Amino acid sequence: MSDERVLVERRGPILLIGLNRPDKRNAADLAMLHALARAYTLLHTDAALRVGVVHAVGEHFTGGLDLADVGPALLSGSAELLPPGTVDPWGVATEPVAKPVVAAVQGTCLTLGVELALAADVVVAAAGTRFAQLEVARGIMAFGGATLRLPRLGWGDAMRWLLTGDFFDAAEAHRLGLVQQVVPDGEQLDAALALAGRIAAQAPLAVQATLANARLALTDPASAAARLHPVVAMLAGTSDARRAMQGYLSGAPVEFEGR
Numbered sequence: 001m002s003d004e005r006v007l008v009e010r011r012g013p014i015l016l017i018g019l020n021r022p023d024k025r026n027a028a029d030l031a032m033l034h035a036l037a038r039a040y041t042l043l044h045t046d047a048a049l050r051v052g053v054v055h056a057v058g059e060h061f062t063g064g065l066d067l068a069d070v071g072p073a074l075l076s077g078s079a080e081l082l083p084p085g086t087v088d089p090w091g092v093a094t095e096p097v098a099k100p101v102v103a104a105v106q107g108t109c110l111t112l113g114v115e116l117a118l119a120a121d122v123v124v125a126a127a128g129t130r131f132a133q134l135e136v137a138r139g140i141m142a143f144g145g146a147t148l149r150l151p152r153l154g155w156g157d158a159m160r161w162l163l164t165g166d167f168f169d170a171a172e173a174h175r176l177g178l179v180q181q182v183v184p185d186g187e188q189l190d191a192a193l194a195l196a197g198r199i200a201a202q203a204p205l206a207v208q209a210t211l212a213n214a215r216l217a218l219t220d221p222a223s224a225a226a227r228l229h230p231v232v233a234m235l236a237g238t239s240d241a242r243r244a245m246q247g248y249l250s251g252a253p254v255e256f257e258g259r
Contacts, residue, residue, distance in 0.1 A: 006035035007057065008042065013050035013200040014193070015043045022058025028112060029069035030081070037086040044087045044097045047258065050200040050207065052101045054120065055189050060107030062116075064134065090119045090144040096215065098208055100199050104192035105129050106185065115144035117178060121211065122195055125170040125179040126188040137165035152218065153177045203240040204258040 007018035017039045019026040028036070043052040056062060065071075070081075081093075088094040090112070096119065103117045106126035114133050117123045133150075135142045142162065150158040153176050161168060173179040183191045199207060209231050217224035235241055240256045247254035 004035075005029070005032035006039050008039050010049070011193075013048060013204075014196050015039070015046075015049045015052045016193075017043070017052055017054045019054075019056040019062055022056075022060070024066060025060040025063035025108060026056045026058065026113075027063040027066040029066040030073065032066075033070075033081050034083050034086075036089050037082050040089045040097050041086045043099050043101075049099060050204045050258075051099055051196045052097070053104065053189070053192050053196045054101060054116065055104040055192065056106065058107075061105040061109040061129070062111075062113035063108055064111035064113060067138075090115055092143075092145050092148070098212070100196075100207060100211055102192045102196045102199070104188040105179075106188050110134055111142065112144045114178070115142065115146045115149075118149040119145055122181075122192075123173075123179045124181045124183060124188045124192045124195065125173060126185040127170050127182050128185045129170045129173070130167050131161075131169070131173050131178070132165060132167040133162050134165045136163060150176075150178075201256075203235075203238075203244065203256040205238055205240060206235055209235060 005019075005021055007016070007020045009016040009018070017036070019028075019032065019036075021027065021029075021032060040052070043049050082088050087097050089097070091097070100122070101120040103120035103123045105113065105117060105123065106129055109117065109125075109129055109131045111132070111134055114131050133142050133146050141147065146162060150162060157176050160166075170179060170182045174182050181191060181195075213224050213227060213231065216227070239259050240254075243256075244254050246252075
């Protein structure tokens with residue numbers, strides 16, 4: 001299910017989602033936004049897929065929105081940024097994708113690219129990556145989740161970058177907690193795939209339950225706590241949990257099946 005704007009590749013239980021407009025620094029026009037939503041929906045709904053890896057073709061992750069294409073539609077209020085029935089990659093207009101997402105970023109990572117990283121669960125950045133949330137310099141505000149998620153990493157740090165539109169580097173992104181691993185330029189995708197492989201090797205129902213509970217805890221800690229024991233009881237009754245216990249006792253490796 002590849003698209004001109006977004007490349008989609010299955011590698012076993014891992015879905016690679018590649019921004020593919022390198023001649024425009026992977027700036028997102030409406031066609032790319034729609035293709036990205038379709039790719040995330042595939043990851044969300046296909047039971048054989050356990051984790052997504054979002055990356056970009058070329059030197060840059062993304063220059064942000066292609067305002068020449070999207071701007072007039074935004075101005076008129078007619079922009080359909082998300083096709084009906086699809087999952088919002090930024091997890092703002094819909095519930096977030098149920099599977100973990102690892103992002104690999106490089107070069108320029110602006111605006112919606114920062115927000116795509118904030119919406120991901122683990123982010124690997126090339127050492128030379130430059131980030132910026134530029135919306136205030138364009139007379140608008142971030143609307144892909146930066147105002148929702150960046151303050152969780154620290155209010156003052158969030159306001160430093162959201163209110164100035166200044167650029168910051170991969171070391172600062174790592175200090176903020178936006179990025180979890182910084183690697184030499186050109187190694188970001190391999191590192192992201194290695195992390196995705198580790199996630200995909202775990203029991204998928206347990207991974208998804210862990211992800212869902214951790215997300216809930218950000219907004220409703222009491223509900224997240226109340227769900228812990230019932231969810232663990234449900235997971236304990238799965239075939240994967242029984243096989244994991246047998247493997248633990250025998251020392252044999254376990255290949256989880258997601259049931």
